[in-house]
Amino acid sequence: MSERMALMVGNWKLHFTHIEAIAYVQKLAFRLTDDDYARAEVAVLPPFTALRSVQTIIDADRLRIRYGSQDISAHPSGPYTGEVAGGMLAKLGCTFALVGHSERRQHHGEDDALVNAKLQAALSCRLTPILAVGESLPVRQAGNAISHTVNQLRAGLAGVSAEQAADMVIAYEPIWAIGTGEVATPADAGQMAGELRAALVELYSAACARAVRILYGGSVKASNIRSLMAQDDIDGALVGGASLDPEEFARIVRWPAQS
Ligand code: 13P
Numbered sequence: 605m606s607e608r609m610a611l612m613v614g615n616w617k618l619h620f621t622h623i624e625a626i627a628y629v630q631k632l633a634f635r636l637t638d639d640d641y642a643r644a645e646v647a648v649l650p651p652f653t654a655l656r657s658v659q660t661i662i663d664a665d666r667l668r669i670r671y672g673s674q675d676i677s678a679h680p681s682g683p684y685t686g687e688v689a690g691g692m693l694a695k696l697g698c699t700f701a702l703v704g705h706s707e708r709r710q711h712h713g714e715d716d717a718l719v720n721a722k723l724q725a726a727l728s729c730r731l732t733p734i735l736a737v738g739e740s741l742p743v744r745q746a747g748n749a750i751s752h753t754v755n756q757l758r759a760g761l762a763g764v765s766a767e768q769a770a771d772m773v774i775a776y777e778p779i780w781a782i783g784t785g786e787v788a789t790p791a792d793a794g795q796m797a798g799e800l801r802a803a804l805v806e807l808y809s810a811a812c813a814r815a816v817r818i819l820y821g822g823s824v825k826a827s828n829i830r831s832l833m834a835q836d837d838i839d840g841a842l843v844g845g846a847s848l849d850p851e852e853f854a855r856i857v858r859w860p861a862q863s
Contacts (some may be wrong), residue, residue, distance in 0.1 A: 610644035610833070611773060611817050611840035612857045613734065614847025615674060615702065618651065625654035626661050628850055633667045635854035641668045644840065644857050648847070649674045649702055652688050659697045672700025672731065675708060678721035680728075690729030701726040702842075704736045704760055706779045716759035723760055727768050734773040734842070735760045736821070737800070741780035749778070753796060754803045766808040770815040774800055775842040781822025783845060787832075793820045794835030801837050826855035830862045 620628060629648070636646065647670040650658050658671050677687035693701060703726060704719035714722075719735070726733040737756040739749040753776065761769060776796050781788050788796075797818045804813035820832050821842030832838055847853045855862060 608815070608817050608839045611819060612644050612646050612853070613672075613700070613773075613775075613819065613840065613842045614648045614853050615705070615821075615842055615844050616648060616650050616654075616848065617674065617707070617844055619848055620650060620654055622654040622657040625650050626657050629658055629661050629667065629669060630665075631850040632854060633665065633669060635850060636669075636857065640854070640857050643860070645670060646857050647671055647700055649700065655693070655696045655698065663697070670699040672698045672702065672734070674702050674705065676701040676703060676722050676726050676731070678718060678725050680725070690725045690731055694729040694731055698731055700734050700773070701731040702734045702736060702775075704756070706736065706738060706777060706782065710779075716756060719756075719760050720762050724763065727764065732771055732773060734775050734819070736775040736777050736842070738775075738777040738779055738822075744778065744780065750796065750799050754799055757800055757803055758807065761807060766812045769804065769808050770812045773817045773819060775819040775821050776800060777821035777842060783823070785823050787823040787825075787828050788820070790831040790835055790838075793832055794838055797835060797837035824856065826852055826859075826862050829856045829859040833859045 649672050662669055673693050677684055677689045680689050703722040708714045723733045723735055737753050739752045743749055743752045778788050800818055801813045804816055817839040818837055819840045819842045820838050824841040824843045825846045843856060
């Protein structure tokens with residue numbers, strides 16, 4: 605950590621109706637204190653159908669929880685059945701748009717070019733993209749984790765200016781650690797975050813690289829967050845399963861107090 609504000613993001617994936625989302629946000633907000641918000645920015649990524657309800661409760665109760673989408677269309681509008689555009693998400697008060705999650709790459713055939721188009725779509729609507737990158741187990745076993753992940757970063761950022769990049773969030777999520785209970789060692793995760801930051805120095809500048817927040821994702825829990833946050837280049841976490849329990853997610857947000 606450094607001058608960068610920590611960021612803890614709960615990716616709900618395919619969980620919670622809009623009714624359940626309201627209850628969740630209330631429970632999470634009840635557990636978070638001024639100290640927590642002073643230490644970390646807290647955000648949730650609900651399914652599209654819950655965004656309006658999350659916006660309503662956050663606005664009505666003036667909560668400091670931010671929110672965003674799990675995906676975004678590469679297109680601003682048009683004949684794209686089933687898609688949701690950045691302008692619609694911005695109107696719902698979203699701060700973030702996640703792009704390039706490995707589950708979208710795997711199950712929906714999203715390649716680097718599409719991820720880049722989605723990232724550009726987010727930027728054009730003033731949403732902060734969270735660009736997810738990370739290697740599969742075979743890629744790691746072949747010793748290519750760093751080159752693979754850095755290449756995904758470069759491709760995802762094609763055409764993005766230094767000014768735009770400084771505001772972005774990168775999430776390193778090794779695929780083999782997602783939902784498996786198998787977390788990367790803090791040293792490995794920290795090394796990858798360092799490589800990603802070095803690539804940002806090369807692509808842009810040292811100042812830009814210093815500003816970008818890099819998250820780790822993959823089986824993050826209250827019991828392992830502290831050692832991950834101890835890594836210089838890890839600024840927060842993108843949390844799946846453990847974020848579904850507001851109590852556990854609040855503990856993750858309060859990482860210095862965990863063992
Ligand atoms: P888990 O925390 O369930 O491993 O999921 C990580 C993830 O994919 C967050 O985007």
